[in-house]
Amino acid sequence: MNSFSLSPFLAQAAPAADAAPTVSGVAVFMFAAFVAMTLAITWWAARKSSGAGAFFAAGRRITGWQNGLAVAGDYMSAASFLGIAGMIAFFGFDGFLYSVGFLVAYLTVLLIVAEPLRNLGKYTMADVLAFRNREVPVRALASLSTLCVTIFYMIAQMVGAGLLVNALIPGDHYNAAVTVVGLLMIVYVVFGGMLATTWVQIVKAVLLMLGSFALSLMVMNHFGFSIGxxxxxxxxxxxxxxxxxxxxxGFKFKxxxxxxxxxxxxxxxxAGLPHILIRFYTVPDAKTARSSVIWATxxxxxxxxMTTFFGFGAATIIGPDNIANSNLSAPLLAQKLGGEIFFAFICAVAFATILAVVAGLTISASTSFAHDIFVNVIHHGREHNPGEEIRVARVTAFAVGIVSILLAIVLRKANVAFLVGLAFAVAASANLPAILLTLFWKRFNTNGAVWALAVGLVSSIVLIVLGPSVMKENPVFPLGNPALVSIPLGLVAAVIGTLLKxxxxxxxxxxxxxxRAHTGLGAEQAEPH
Amino acid sequence: MSDKKSTNEEAWRAIEDRPEFRELLAAKRRFILPMCLFFLAYYFALPLLVGLAPDLMGKKVRGPVNVAYLFALSQFFMTWIVAIVYSRAAAKFDRRAHEIVHDLES
Incomplete structure (x- = not known):
C-alpha cells in the first residue's frame, strides 16, 4: 500500500462477498426511490427548458446556494465518501489529509478562477482559453484535455459503482450495475440537460450531508457524546x-x-476540473458565482x-482488521450503529453520489464536444442549422455513456486510484496553467496555450505511467503523483511556446x-423567465 | 472590418486606462495576491511539517490529540475565514466595478 495516488477509492478491489454484508430489499427500495425522484426531476427539466442556454447552462438562473449545493454534489464523489472514510479507517491521520486538500482547493477556485471564468465564457473552459487566442487549435486541445479528464474520472466512478454493488450483493452484478449507472446518466443529460443535472446534484448533496451527519451523530452517541x-x-x-x-x-505517506x-x-x-468549472456558467453573474463557491466551501x-467522525469511527468501533474492503468502512459502520435500514440508506446514498457525479461528467464532456469541437472547430463558430449544437451534445452524451459503460466493463480490473490521480494531474498540469496565464499574462498567446495544454497533458500521463501506481516496484519516476514535476513542465512549456511565436x-x-473579466461588461446574461 | 476591429480594441484599451479601472485592479491585486500567498503557505506548511518535522507534529496537546491533527483541523477554519474575508472585500470591488460600468453607460 505504498502508492501515493490521489484517490484511495477501491485501490484494493475486495474479493466479492467475503464476509461482506448483504443488501436488503430496503436498500433496493431506497435506491429505486432516489432514481424515481431523479427521473421526475429530469421530466420536469425537459418540459421546462428549451434552447442552448437552457440545455448547457440551465438558463443561467441557478441561485447562489443552489449552485453551491450542486458544486458540492458534483464534487463529492464516491472517492470522498467511501474512499476517504476507508483511508482514515485504515491509515488514520494520513487519510484525513485528503479531506483537508479537497477543501482548501476551493480557495483557488474562489480567489482566482470562478469570477473571471463566469464573466468571459459561455459554456466551457475552452471559452476562456480561446478568448484572445486563435479558436481552432486552442479549443481542439482544450476539448481533448476536457475529454481526457472526464473519461478518466468517469471510468473511476463507474468501476467503483460496479465493485461496490458486487461487494454488497452476493453474485456478480458488475456489468448490470455499470450499465444501470451509464443508462441513468444518459437519461438525465440527454433529456434534462444542465437543469436536470443540477437538481440531481442538489438532491444528492442534501442526501449525502444528511447521511454523513446521522452517521457522525451515531458515532458520537457511541462514545456518550464525549469528544475526550x-x-x-x-x-x-x-x-x-x-x-x-x-x-x-505516517501510516501511509513516507x-x-x-x-x-x-x-x-x-x-x-x-480549479482545472472542467465539470466543476462549467457549473459557474449556470448562475446569473460573477457575483453569484462567487457566492456559490462560498456556499460550496x-x-x-x-x-x-465529518470524515473525522465516520472515518475514525470506523477505525475505533469496527477496527481496520474487521473490514475486508476499506471502501465499505462507512456502510459497515452504518450497519453496526444504525441497523439494516440505516445501512440500506447509506448504501443508497453512496449510489446517488456516484450517479450525480457521472451526470456532471457526462454533461461536461458533451458540452465541450458540441460547443468546442463541433460548432467552433469544425463549423468555425456557427451552427449550420438551428438547434444543432444541442442535438450534437445529446448524441455525444449518449455516445459518452455507451463508451463509458463499455470501458468500465473492459477495465474492470483497472486501478481506479490511478485513473482519478490521472484526472487531477491533467487538470492541474494542463488546464490550470493555461487558464492562469490567459488571465494574468498579457503576452500569453495561442502557441503558448497549445504548448501548455499539450505538455501538461502528455507529461502527466507519461509520469503517472512511469510512476509507482502503474509500475509498482522500482518505478522509473518515484512520485505517485506527478504534479510537482508536471505543473512546472506545463508552465515552462507555456512560456517557451509563447515567446517562440x-x-x-x-x-x-x-x-x-x-x-470584461473584472467588470462583467458583455458577460452572458441570465435568460428571462 | 479591420478598422472596426482596431477601434473596438482602442475602446477597450481606453476603459482599461481609466484611473478608476486601474485603481480597482490595484485594489484587487493588493488583496488577492497576499491572500493567495497566505493560504498556499498555510496549506503547504502542513505536508512540509508532517514530512520534515515529525517530532513537532507528533507532540501531544491533549490526550492523543497532537499538533498535526489540530493543524489539519485548523485548515478548515482557515479556508472558511479566507472565503468570508474575501467575500466581504469582493462586495467592495463589486461596487467599484458597478460604478465604472455605470459611468460608461451614462
Missing part, C-alpha cells in the same frame, strides 16, 4: 496485532516530496470535517479580456 472518549479511542486502535495511535502521521506533490495536485487540480467543508492580435485583445 472519542479521541482516546482514536489514540488506541488495534491493527495487525498492535495498538496504534491513529492521530500520528516521503515529504510525495506528500507535497499530492497536495499540489489537489489544490491546483480542482461551507457544505464541502462540513462534509470533510509572438502574436500581436492576442496581446491586443488583452485589454478587452481584462476589462
Amino acid at each position: 472518549n472519542f479521541f482516546d479511542a482514536v489514540g488506541a486502535v488495534s491493527q495487525g496485532g498492535e495498538t496504534r495511535d491513529f492521530m500520528t502521521p 516521503g515529504t516530496l510525495d506528500l507535497v506533490s499530492l497536495c499540489l495536485a489537489l489544490v491546483m487540480g480542482t 461551507i457544505v464541502i467543508g462540513l462534509f470533510y470535517l 509572438p502574436e500581436p492580435s492576442s496581446e491586443a485583445k488583452y485589454a478587452e479580456m481584462h476589462v
